[in-house]
Amino acid sequence: MNPTLIKTMCPTMPCSRALLSRFTASFLSIAMAATTISGLATTQVWAEESHQAEPSDAPITSLATLSSLRNITASAAIKTPAIENLPTKTGTPTLFVAAPELPIVDIRLTFDAGSARDSELREGLYGLASLTSQLLDEGTSSQSTDDIAANFERLGAEFSATSYRDMFTVSLRTLSDPAYFNPAVDQLLAILKDAQFPQASIDRILNNAAIGQQQRKESPGAMVGIRFYRELYGKHPYAEPTTGTEASLKKIKPEDIRRFKDTYLVAKNLNIAITGQLSRDQAQQLANRISQSLPAGQKARSLPTPQPLTSAKTIAVPFNSSQSHVMIGQLGITRDNPDIYALTVGNEMLGGDGFSALLMKELREKRGLTYGAYSGFTSMRTTGPFIISYSTRGDQAVESIKVAKQTLQNFLTQPLDQQLLSETKEGLLKSYPLSLSSNESILGYLGMIGFYQLPTSYLADYPKKIEAVTTQEIQAALRKYIQPSNMLTVVVGQPFDSNALNTPIAPATAASQPGESLALPQQAIGTEPAQPPVTPDISPTTQPAQPVHPANTVIQPISPSIVPDASTEAISPTGQP
Structure with missing residues (x-):
């Protein structure tokens, strides 16, 4: 930073020198931790500039927290925040992590x-x-939605409410200064206790929403998601968007909205x-303040367990698009x-984000069938899905499905690459x-952690x-939860000959075959009449469509896409998408 600029920001000499000294020390720490950049020359320049400023007596508190990814060679080097479990008078589970570095407080009610x-509550x-969730801050009995927004803005606070498949979250970020903190919490509680749902806002x-639904109907990528969930979950609550x-x-x-809020946004249904x-102590007081302000209510009942498929099934949905969107999967964990x-x-080895993942290698690098292919276990309160997803040119859909399934089969049955395992664990x-x-x-x-009742450790x-995982444990777990003979495949795009799915895979090159060709299991194939890009919205039905190929399956109509879901993500440390 230019010393002249520092003097402009802080015109008194002691102040400018202190700022310059602090900035210099911080920059040196970061530069040394991250990489060596022309070591001697760079160090000399900054050393000279640092020497010109009088050192400050005030400690630089951030130095103790600086580290470099290069130094992380084992899990023992990773520092994690200490989670405290706070008891409340209402019995509402509360987790707390102290973060004194910044004058802010974050609250999430799940x-x-x-x-x-x-x-x-009603079918x-x-x-x-x-x-x-969208209407929660649209007004109380004494405030309009503009009043609420203006109040949060005046206090420098941020409010949000979002719903997912499993959970409904309400979040507040506010300054820790009591002059701002207390009014912000009061406003949060006023919304939760006294939310009104004006017809004009509805x-x-x-x-x-109608505009968004219409746009999703025009997207094959949106259609494949909703169709996959409906075919996999049937009448289970997870089936609908x-x-x-x-x-x-x-x-x-x-x-209906008021009844939903009064039934589920209650203390006994809260984390x-x-x-x-x-x-x-302050965090515990806050937790008691929140939980005691809400109606006690009752905890929501347990969700039913979905039933897995007992045989493979393919659903082909013709759509006027150059790209075919594919989802392959089944129930997971x-x-x-x-x-x-x-x-x-x-x-992560099979279908993670990197180019070293096997699906990416087989489908993209070796054959050029897609820009990206990914897999993921979606873990929820009850059994979530395992999904392989990608898009490909319409005339390559059959070949890509065969390669994807063969790659999965090989991954389950053949010895795993130890180098790939080491690289994957290191990346994670x-x-x-x-x-x-x-x-x-x-x-x-x-x-x-609180919502899914995971240990505070x-x-x-x-x-x-993660570091302790072995190849034997990986394959044992995958074989336990993945049955390739019972996979659901949903394709939205150009029509194709489903009989071709049972033919051998053509090798990519002599040196890059996906493995020994296996006969894919016989499947129930359901197809629908060709549809234009925009289709009318139809409610779920149990009336079967007339299949082109023999099939014992119920074909449900297309409906809008499933939005990304924080409670239905591929497995990650955060549990977020």
Whole structure:
């Protein structure tokens, strides 16, 4: 930083020298930790400039927290925040992490009130949780939505409410100064206790939703997601889109929204997460203040367990698009599954983000069938799905499906590459500290840990358990939860000859075959009549469509896409998408 600029910012000489000295020391620490950049010359320049300024007596508190990813050679080197479990007078579970470095406090209230609860109060109200979250701050009996927004803005606070499949979250970020903190919390509680749902606000949000639903109907990538979940989950609460459909949203009335809030946004259905510049006692007082302000209510009942497919099934949905969008998968695991660490590493090897993942190598690098192919276990309160997903040129859909399934089969049956295992674990461990780099990310962990009732040692255990995973554990876990003979395949795009799925795979090159060609299992194939890009919204039905190929399957109509879901993510340390 230019000394002249520092003097402009702070005109008094002691102040400018102190600032310059602090900046110089901080820069040196970061530069030395990150990399060696022309070591001698760079050090001399900064040493001379540092020598010109009088050192400050005030300690630089951030130096103790600086580190470099290059120094992370083992899980023992990874520092994780200490999670405290705070008892409350109402029995509401509360987790707290002290973060005194910044004068802010983050609060997340997580209710068991996701879209899986949409139809518990009245049948067919898909999208009710989503609509409630969007309307929560639209006014109280004494404030309009503009009044609420102006109050949060005056206090420098941020409020949000979001619904997912499993959970409904309400978040507040505020300054820790009591002059701002207390009024912000008061406003949060006023919303939760006295939210009104004006018809004008409902109409506005429904109009916006209708536009979004229409756009999703024009996207094959959106269609494949909703169709996959409906085929996999059938009548289970996870089957329907979190945003609902045009037909279901029209059925929702203001009294449905009020009843949903009064039933599920209650103390006994709540987990609290707090991080920021508070002491333990202050955090405990805050948790009691929140939980005692809400109606006690009742905890939501347990969700039913979905039933897995007993045979392979392929659903082909013709769509006027040059690209075909593909999802292949089946039911997987719950969030508290003890095999989650082995499955995390194994999935990263099979279909993670990097180019070293096997699906990426086989489908993209060797054959040029797609720009990217990925896999993931989606872990939720009850059994979530395992999904392989990608898009490809329409005339390459059959070949890509065969290669993807063959790659999965080989991964389950053939010895795993030890070098790939080592590289995968190293990548997971070195990226892990980045997910703990902010109060917001730590808050996300706390919300997930509390909601899914994971141990408070989860953050510290994660790197140790990832590091300990072996190839034997990976394959044992994958074979336990993945049955290639019972896969669901959904394709939205150009029509194709489904019989070709059972023919051998053509090798990519002599040196890059996906493995010994295996006959794919016979499948039930269902197809639908060709549709234009925009289709009318139809509510779910149990009436079977007339299949082109013999099939014993129920074909459900297309509906809007499933939005990304914080409670239905591929496995990651945060449990977020």
